[in-house]
Amino acid sequence: xxxxxxxxxxxxxxxxxxxxxxxxxxxxxxxxxxxxxxxxxxxxxxxxxxxxxxxxxxxxxxxxxxxxxxxxxxxxxxxxxxxxxxxxxxxxxxxxxxxxxxxxxxxxxxxxxxxxxxxxxxxxxxxxxxxxxxxxxxxxxxxxxxxxxxxxxxxxxxxxxxxxxxxxxxxxxxxxxxxxxxxxxxxxxxxxxxxxxxxxxxxxxxxxxxxxxxxxxxxxxxxxxxxxxxxxxxxxxxxxxxxxxxxxxxxxxxxxxxxxxxxxxxxxxxxxxxxxxxxxxxxxxxxxxxxxxxxxxxxxxxxxxxxxxxxxxxxxxxxxxxxxxxxxxxxxxxxxx
DNA sequence: AACGTCCTCAACCGCTGTAGA
DNA sequence: ATCTACAGCGGTTGAGGACGT
Numbered sequence: 001x002x003x004x005x006x007x008x009x010x011x012x013x014x015x016x017x018x019x020x021x022x023x024x025x026x027x028x029x030x031x032x033x034x035x036x037x038x039x040x041x042x043x044x045x046x047x048x049x050x051x052x053x054x055x056x057x058x059x060x061x062x063x064x065x066x067x068x069x070x071x072x073x074x075x076x077x078x079x080x081x082x083x084x085x086x087x088x089x090x091x092x093x094x095x096x097x098x099x100x101x102x103x104x105x106x107x108x109x110x111x112x113x114x115x116x117x118x119x120x121x122x123x124x125x126x127x128x129x130x131x132x133x134x135x136x137x138x139x140x141x142x143x144x145x146x147x148x149x150x151x152x153x154x155x156x157x158x159x160x161x162x163x164x165x166x167x168x169x170x171x172x173x174x175x176x177x178x179x180x181x182x183x184x185x186x187x188x189x190x191x192x193x194x195x196x197x198x199x200x201x202x203x204x205x206x207x208x209x210x211x212x213x214x215x216x217x218x219x220x221x222x223x224x225x226x227x228x229x230x231x232x233x234x235x236x237x238x239x240x241x242x243x244x245x246x247x248x249x250x251x252x253x254x255x256x257x258x259x260x261x262x263x264x265x266x267x268x269x270x271x272x273x274x275x276x277x278x279x280x281x282x283x284x285x286x287x288x289x290x291x292x293x294x295x296x297x298x299x300x301x302x303x304x305x306x307x308x309x310x311x312x313x314x315x316x317x318x319x320x321x322x323x324x325x326x327x328x329x330x331x332x333x334x335x336x337x
Numbered sequence: 338a339a340c341g342t343c344c345t346c347a348a349c350c351g352c353t354g355t356a357g358a
Numbered sequence: 359a360t361c362t363a364c365a366g367c368g369g370t371t372g373a374g375g376a377c378g379t
């Protein structure tokens with residue numbers, strides 16, 4: 001006998017709940033408590049299926065539900081937990097008192113996901129999008145100072161490394177380029193070192209796993225990045241709960257999105273210091289509210305400001321004279337040993 | 338004011354996991 | 359071991375409000 005759909009009975013109402021229905025449901029649950037959803041609507045005098053009643057209660061009528069906009073704090077937690085748990089909305093909701101999985105899911109899909117996309121961050125992997133970032137950084141590195149980046153090594157590494165590391169490497173190379181183009185004394189290179197090196201190994205070990213033979217681990221030749229590669233590849237892999245706890249504990253120190261934001265911050269500072277990356281960034285500098293001075297995060301007063309800044313960041317121009325075929329087709333592949 | 342488009346979010350749908358018979 | 363009922367989960371939908379023309 002197959003399972004009968006819970007809502008196919010005649011006369012059962014669907015759609016938005018009326019205040020009267022809410023009242024009936026609330027009154028019934030206050031007296032009898034939640035549960036036994038199958039029989040609840042009949043006993044409560046509701047022409048709804050049990051599933052609809054349960055959803056209405058858990059997502060809307062429950063007294064401990066917190067309504068209203070998500071705070072920045074909550075938003076941070078959602079992003080960090082999502083980077084670990086993925087679309088496990090109920091698990092995320094369990095760590096956000098007063099918020100329902102449905103609410104978090106909606107907020108993710110309508111706000112956070114879009115913002116991450118505009119920032120050039122893949123909302124699934126929580127890493128910079130290769131299609132937006134890597135090309136700009138690689139090209140910039142090559143155009144600005146071809147000797148800076150060992151392209152042959154990088155292309156060789158691309159075969160061996162997963163995308164996440166390559167993205168970080170390209171980001172590092174971009175910063176190195178900015179740094180070396182006009183002001184080699186500034187500390188962006190070290191900054192990248194410290195930021196990557198201090199990334200908690202707990203965040204998501206899968207993002208940093210190499211697919212390379214063990215004897216090649218130390219030979220990713222991206223200037224300013226070499227030293228930290230080994231650290232990441234050797235990181236331990238805590239259990240899921242340990243990861244969550246670690247991330248929450250370290251929330252105010254360094255987090256995954258924070259790293260992206262810090263990178264953005266660094267790029268923004270570099271821009272303000274006339275470090276010669278105009279073709280990479282056309283970020284307007286007039287807004288006094290671009291960065292919160294007390295935070296590493298690019299979290300200015302309004303969502304719009306945050307989004308516009310981050311979307312501007314990845315605008316770049318490709319010189320017409322650049323011949324992609326020449327660059328990418330004539331580089332012989334040599335495995336790194 | 339009227340219309341069209343976009344955005345938000347409550348609610349639904351379909352599936353999975355699990356307990357109990 | 360199998361079947362059934364039920365709760366819960368994640369994905370999707372669509373009504374209605376906001377906004378732009």
